[in-house]
Amino acid sequence: MKTKRRFRLRLGRRKLNRSAAGNSLLFALMAVCAVFMALPLVMIANNAFKPLDEIFQYPPKIFVRNPSLDNFVSLFAVMNDSWVPFSRYILNTLIITGLGTVGHVICASLAAYPLAKHDFPGKKFLFNMVVLSIMFSWTVTQIPNYMIISWLHINNTYLALILPAWSFGLGLYLMKQFMEQLPMSLIESARLDGAKEFRIFWSICMPNVKPAWLTLAIFQFQQMWGNTGSLFLRSESLKPMQYALQQITAGGAARAGAAAAVAFVIALIPIVFFFVCQSSILETMAQSGMKE
Amino acid sequence: MKNSYSLKARMAASKASYAMLAPYFILFFFFTVLPVVASVFLSFTYFNMLEAPRFIGWANYAKLALEDDIFLIAFKNTLIFAVITGPVSYFLCLLFAWIINEFKGKTRALLTLVFYAPSICGQAFLVWTIILSGDRYGYLNGFLLRWGFINNAVLWMQTEGYVLPVLIVVQLWLSLGTGFLAFIAGLQTVDPTLYEAAAVDGIKNRWQELWFVTLPAMKPQLMFGAVMQITQSFAISDISIQLAGNPSVNYSGATIVTHLLDYSTIRFDMGYASAIATVLFLLMVGSNKLVQRVLRRVGE
Incomplete structure (x- = not known):
C-alpha cells in the first residue's frame, strides 16, 4: 500500500x-x-x-x-563435431567472461572510492594517468603486452585474459565520476558510527552507485564476450566459445546457414545480459529515495 | 625537510586508501603503464617484429611530418571526422538519453536496447553494405532511382567524393554507445527533489530544467562522456575499413588509425606505427583539455 x-x-x-x-x-x-x-x-x-x-x-x-530452424539444426550438428566437446568452450567463456567482468567491477570500484572520496598524496597523478591511458591506441600496445604476459608466465592460461581486463581504464573512470557525486555527509556519518573504510565502500558507497556498476558490467561483459583469446591462448581446451563460433563462421559458403545462427547467438547473449542489467537499474531507483 | 616529513605522515595516514588502490593499480602498472611506455620508446626505433628494435631517434616523427603524404590525408580526414561526429554524437547521446529517461520500466529498458543496438550487434555494418550497395539493388540507390533523384546507380563507397560523408553518417548512426549508457545511468542519480525546488524557483519548461538543473547535476558524467567521445571520434577505423576498404579509393576514407593499422598489421613497421599512435594520443589529450574547459561552463 x-x-x-x-x-x-x-x-x-x-x-x-x-x-x-x-x-x-x-x-x-x-x-x-x-x-x-x-x-x-x-x-x-x-x-x-x-x-x-x-x-x-x-x-x-x-x-x-x-x-x-534449419540453421540451428546445422549449427548443432557442427558443434557436435568440434575438436573438444562444445561444453568445454562454454565453460571457458563462463570463467573468462564471468571473472573478467566481476573482478573488474570490484577492482575498479575499490580503487575509484579513495580517488573520489579520500585525500592523499598522489591522488591527482594516479587518476590522470588512468584517464590518459584510455586515449592511447591499444593496437600498438599489444606487442609489449604480449611480451609482459610471457614474462609473467601467464601465457596460455585464463589469467592472460582475466588479469589485464581487471585493470581497464574505463571502469575506474566511470566509477570515480559517479562516486564523486555522493554527499560527503553520508560517508562521514558512517565513520562516526565506527565503520571501517572497506565497510563504508561496500555497504554505503556501492549500493548508492548501483546504476554505475550495472552499466560498467554491461560494457565489460560485452568486451570480454567479444574476446576470442587467440593471441594468448594456444590450447584448444582453454579457448572461449566466441572463438569456436567464429571458426564455424570461417567455413564460408558451405556453413552460411550455421553462420547466420552463430551471428544470432553471438548477439543474443550480450543483449539478454544488457536487458537484465538495464531493468535492474530501474528497479533500484524506484525503491530508494536516494541522496537526501 | 618539514615538508617531506608531513608528506610522509600524510602517506602513512592514508594507508587505508593505498590498500584499496593497490589491486587495481598493480595490474594497471603491468598491463597498461608498461606497455604504453614501451610503445612510446618503440616510436624512436625501427622495429619489424623479427629483429631487435634499432634506435633511430626522431626519424619516424620526421618521416611522419615531412615525407608521408598519406598521413597528411589521414590526419585531415580524422580532423574532419572528429570535428563533425564528435560534438554531434555527444549531443545525440545526451538528447536520446534524456528523452528515454521520460519513460518507465520495461519500455525504458527496451528503448535503451533499441538505441544501443548498433553498438551491441557485432555485425552492424552489414546493414550498411546492403543499403550502400553500388548496384541498383542497394537500398539507397533503389530509393533514389525510384523517386528520380538520380538516373544511374551510384558506387557510393568507390567514389572519392562520397566516401567521407557516408562514413560520417554511418558513424553518427553508431554513436549511441558508451557515453549514451553513462548518461542514462547518470540521469537516474539526479536527486528528484532538485526538480521540485527548481519548479518553485520559477523554472518554466523542460529546456530550462535541462540546462539549469539536470546538466549541472550530472557534470561528472558529462566529463566522462566527453573523454569517451574523443577516443571514439579520433580513433574511427573499423567502419572505414569495413565499408570503404583499407586502403580506400585514393585514400578518401583513410584515418590516422587505418594508417596505423596499415603499418602495424600489413607492413610490420611497429616503430612507425608507435609514432603514429603517439601523435594520435597527443591530439586526443589536447582536444580533451579544450573540451573540459568548455564543459566547466555548463549551467552558467
Whole structure:
C-alpha cells in the first residue's frame, strides 16, 4: 500500500514542466529514429531463421519469408563435431567472461572510492594517468603486452585474459565520476558510527552507485564476450566459445546457414545480459529515495 | 625537510586508501603503464617484429611530418571526422538519453536496447553494405532511382567524393554507445527533489530544467562522456575499413588509425606505427583539455 502511494508521488513529480505538445513531438522523433537503430537487430534475427535459398538470394531481403530452424539444426550438428566437446568452450567463456567482468567491477570500484572520496598524496597523478591511458591506441600496445604476459608466465592460461581486463581504464573512470557525486555527509556519518573504510565502500558507497556498476558490467561483459583469446591462448581446451563460433563462421559458403545462427547467438547473449542489467537499474531507483 | 616529513605522515595516514588502490593499480602498472611506455620508446626505433628494435631517434616523427603524404590525408580526414561526429554524437547521446529517461520500466529498458543496438550487434555494418550497395539493388540507390533523384546507380563507397560523408553518417548512426549508457545511468542519480525546488524557483519548461538543473547535476558524467567521445571520434577505423576498404579509393576514407593499422598489421613497421599512435594520443589529450574547459561552463 505504502509503495503504491510513493509510486504515484513520483509520477506526479515527473509531470513537472512537461507540455503535451513537447511530449508528442519528442516521442514522434523517437519512433522514427528507433526504426533505423533497430535495423541490425531485425536483420540478424531474420537471417538466423532464413532457409539457405533465402540467405543466398540476390538482391538480399531483410525480412524472412519462410522461417525455419534449419540453421540451428546445422549449427548443432557442427558443434557436435568440434575438436573438444562444445561444453568445454562454454565453460571457458563462463570463467573468462564471468571473472573478467566481476573482478573488474570490484577492482575498479575499490580503487575509484579513495580517488573520489579520500585525500592523499598522489591522488591527482594516479587518476590522470588512468584517464590518459584510455586515449592511447591499444593496437600498438599489444606487442609489449604480449611480451609482459610471457614474462609473467601467464601465457596460455585464463589469467592472460582475466588479469589485464581487471585493470581497464574505463571502469575506474566511470566509477570515480559517479562516486564523486555522493554527499560527503553520508560517508562521514558512517565513520562516526565506527565503520571501517572497506565497510563504508561496500555497504554505503556501492549500493548508492548501483546504476554505475550495472552499466560498467554491461560494457565489460560485452568486451570480454567479444574476446576470442587467440593471441594468448594456444590450447584448444582453454579457448572461449566466441572463438569456436567464429571458426564455424570461417567455413564460408558451405556453413552460411550455421553462420547466420552463430551471428544470432553471438548477439543474443550480450543483449539478454544488457536487458537484465538495464531493468535492474530501474528497479533500484524506484525503491530508494536516494541522496537526501 | 618539514615538508617531506608531513608528506610522509600524510602517506602513512592514508594507508587505508593505498590498500584499496593497490589491486587495481598493480595490474594497471603491468598491463597498461608498461606497455604504453614501451610503445612510446618503440616510436624512436625501427622495429619489424623479427629483429631487435634499432634506435633511430626522431626519424619516424620526421618521416611522419615531412615525407608521408598519406598521413597528411589521414590526419585531415580524422580532423574532419572528429570535428563533425564528435560534438554531434555527444549531443545525440545526451538528447536520446534524456528523452528515454521520460519513460518507465520495461519500455525504458527496451528503448535503451533499441538505441544501443548498433553498438551491441557485432555485425552492424552489414546493414550498411546492403543499403550502400553500388548496384541498383542497394537500398539507397533503389530509393533514389525510384523517386528520380538520380538516373544511374551510384558506387557510393568507390567514389572519392562520397566516401567521407557516408562514413560520417554511418558513424553518427553508431554513436549511441558508451557515453549514451553513462548518461542514462547518470540521469537516474539526479536527486528528484532538485526538480521540485527548481519548479518553485520559477523554472518554466523542460529546456530550462535541462540546462539549469539536470546538466549541472550530472557534470561528472558529462566529463566522462566527453573523454569517451574523443577516443571514439579520433580513433574511427573499423567502419572505414569495413565499408570503404583499407586502403580506400585514393585514400578518401583513410584515418590516422587505418594508417596505423596499415603499418602495424600489413607492413610490420611497429616503430612507425608507435609514432603514429603517439601523435594520435597527443591530439586526443589536447582536444580533451579544450573540451573540459568548455564543459566547466555548463549551467552558467
